[in-house]
Amino acid sequence: MPRLVTPLLLLSLMLLSLLLLAGCQEPSSPPSTDAEPRWVRTATLTANSAATLSLTGVLRARYETPQAFQVSGRIATRHVDAGQAVRQGEVLFTLDPSDLEEALTAARAELAAAEASLSVAEADLARDRQLLEKDYLSRQAFERAELGVREATTRRDAASARVAQARNALDYATLRAEADGVLIEVSGEPGQVVGVGQVVAQLAQEGPREVEVSFPARSRPPETGELLLGERRIPLTRREVAGAADPASRTWRARYRLEGPLDERGLGDIVEARFPLADGEAAGHFGVPVAALDERGEGPQLWQIVDGQAQPLAVTVERVTREHALVSGEGLEAGQAVISLGTHLLTPGMAVRPLDEKGTP
Structure with a gap:
C-alpha cells in the first residue's frame, strides 16, 4: 500500500522547486548607461x-528738447500725438486754469488795495506839507509822512509784480511748441497732475541730424566715419562721447554729425555706419x-x-x-x-x- 504524502512534505517540495527555479535564472544586468560621446x-x-568696424546706429536730431509746463496743475487737454510734426507756437497741452485764474484775481485785488493805500499816503503828505509851511507841523512828523508814501509805493510795486507773475502763470497753462519739429515722444494725458518741469513730450527740432552709435567698451569712438546708404556714403564727424561707459551694456555712446544731406530717412531709423580701427585694435x-x-x-x-x-x-x-x-x-x-x-x-x-x-x- 503506497505511503500517503503529508501536507508538510508537500509544502517543502514546493519551496525547494521554487528555489531551484530561481537559481537557474541568469542574474539581471544593471541598467545600461549611455557612455557614447555626443x-x-x-x-x-x-x-x-x-x-574697419561696422556698427548700427540710430538717426537722431541735433536738438531734442523736453517739453514741460512752467507751472504745476492738472492737464485739461492734449492736442498732439507722438510722431506728429508741429510748428513753433502750436498748442500741445493745456492745464485746468481755475486755480491760476483765482490767483490772478487775488493779485489784482491786492494791487488795488496797495494803490488805495498809496493814494491816502500821498494825500496825507500833501496836507502835512501845507501844515509844515505854516509851522503847524514839526519836521519830524513831515518826514514820517514821507516815509509812509515810500512804503505805500513799495507795496504797490510788489503787488503789481505779483499781478504780472499771476498773469504769466495763466499764460504758462498753455504749453506751446518752442520750435518747428517732430514729437518723438508724448507721455502727458488729460487728467494727469504734473509738476513744474515734468516732461510731457520730447521735441526733435528741425535742423541738423546726427547718428548715435554705441561702441564696445574696448573700442574708443574714432573721430570720423561714414554712413552707409546703399551705394551712397555720407561722412560722419564725432561731436561728443559719453563721459563713461554704460554699466549695463558696457558700451560707449557717441554722437556723429552728418556732413551731408539726408532726406530719405526719418528720425529713429536704424542705419549702418563704418568706422576706421586704430592701429593694433583689430x-x-x-x-x-x-x-x-x-x-x-x-x-x-x-x-x-x-x-x-x-x-x-x-x-x-x-x-x-x-x-x-x-x-x-x-x-x-x-x-x-x-x-x-x-x-x-x-x-x-x-x-x-x-x-x-x-x-x-
Missing part, C-alpha cells in the same frame, strides 16, 4: 583682419558664428574640445552681427576649433566628438 559641430576661429579679435556663443554663466564663453571633453573658455564680445560675432580673450588663436552648435546643452567635462570624425554630418 557628436558636435565645430568651427574654427578666424582672425579679424578688417581695418589684433586679438576673432570671428565666430553667433551660435557658438554661450551666455548662460556670468559672462559670454566659447566651448572647446580638450581630450575628448567639452571645456568652457571665457571671452569678451566686441560686436555681434546677424550671423557672426567678434570676440577676444586669453588663449584664443586663429584656426582654433570651437563647438559651434548646441552650446546651451553642454556641461564641463561632457564627452564629445566632432562631426568631422564621423564622416558625414
Whole structure:
C-alpha cells in the first residue's frame, strides 16, 4: 500500500522547486548607461583682419528738447500725438486754469488795495506839507509822512509784480511748441497732475541730424566715419562721447554729425555706419558664428574640445552681427576649433566628438 504524502512534505517540495527555479535564472544586468560621446559641430576661429568696424546706429536730431509746463496743475487737454510734426507756437497741452485764474484775481485785488493805500499816503503828505509851511507841523512828523508814501509805493510795486507773475502763470497753462519739429515722444494725458518741469513730450527740432552709435567698451569712438546708404556714403564727424561707459551694456555712446544731406530717412531709423580701427585694435579679435556663443554663466564663453571633453573658455564680445560675432580673450588663436552648435546643452567635462570624425554630418 503506497505511503500517503503529508501536507508538510508537500509544502517543502514546493519551496525547494521554487528555489531551484530561481537559481537557474541568469542574474539581471544593471541598467545600461549611455557612455557614447555626443557628436558636435565645430568651427574654427578666424582672425579679424578688417581695418574697419561696422556698427548700427540710430538717426537722431541735433536738438531734442523736453517739453514741460512752467507751472504745476492738472492737464485739461492734449492736442498732439507722438510722431506728429508741429510748428513753433502750436498748442500741445493745456492745464485746468481755475486755480491760476483765482490767483490772478487775488493779485489784482491786492494791487488795488496797495494803490488805495498809496493814494491816502500821498494825500496825507500833501496836507502835512501845507501844515509844515505854516509851522503847524514839526519836521519830524513831515518826514514820517514821507516815509509812509515810500512804503505805500513799495507795496504797490510788489503787488503789481505779483499781478504780472499771476498773469504769466495763466499764460504758462498753455504749453506751446518752442520750435518747428517732430514729437518723438508724448507721455502727458488729460487728467494727469504734473509738476513744474515734468516732461510731457520730447521735441526733435528741425535742423541738423546726427547718428548715435554705441561702441564696445574696448573700442574708443574714432573721430570720423561714414554712413552707409546703399551705394551712397555720407561722412560722419564725432561731436561728443559719453563721459563713461554704460554699466549695463558696457558700451560707449557717441554722437556723429552728418556732413551731408539726408532726406530719405526719418528720425529713429536704424542705419549702418563704418568706422576706421586704430592701429593694433583689430589684433586679438576673432570671428565666430553667433551660435557658438554661450551666455548662460556670468559672462559670454566659447566651448572647446580638450581630450575628448567639452571645456568652457571665457571671452569678451566686441560686436555681434546677424550671423557672426567678434570676440577676444586669453588663449584664443586663429584656426582654433570651437563647438559651434548646441552650446546651451553642454556641461564641463561632457564627452564629445566632432562631426568631422564621423564622416558625414
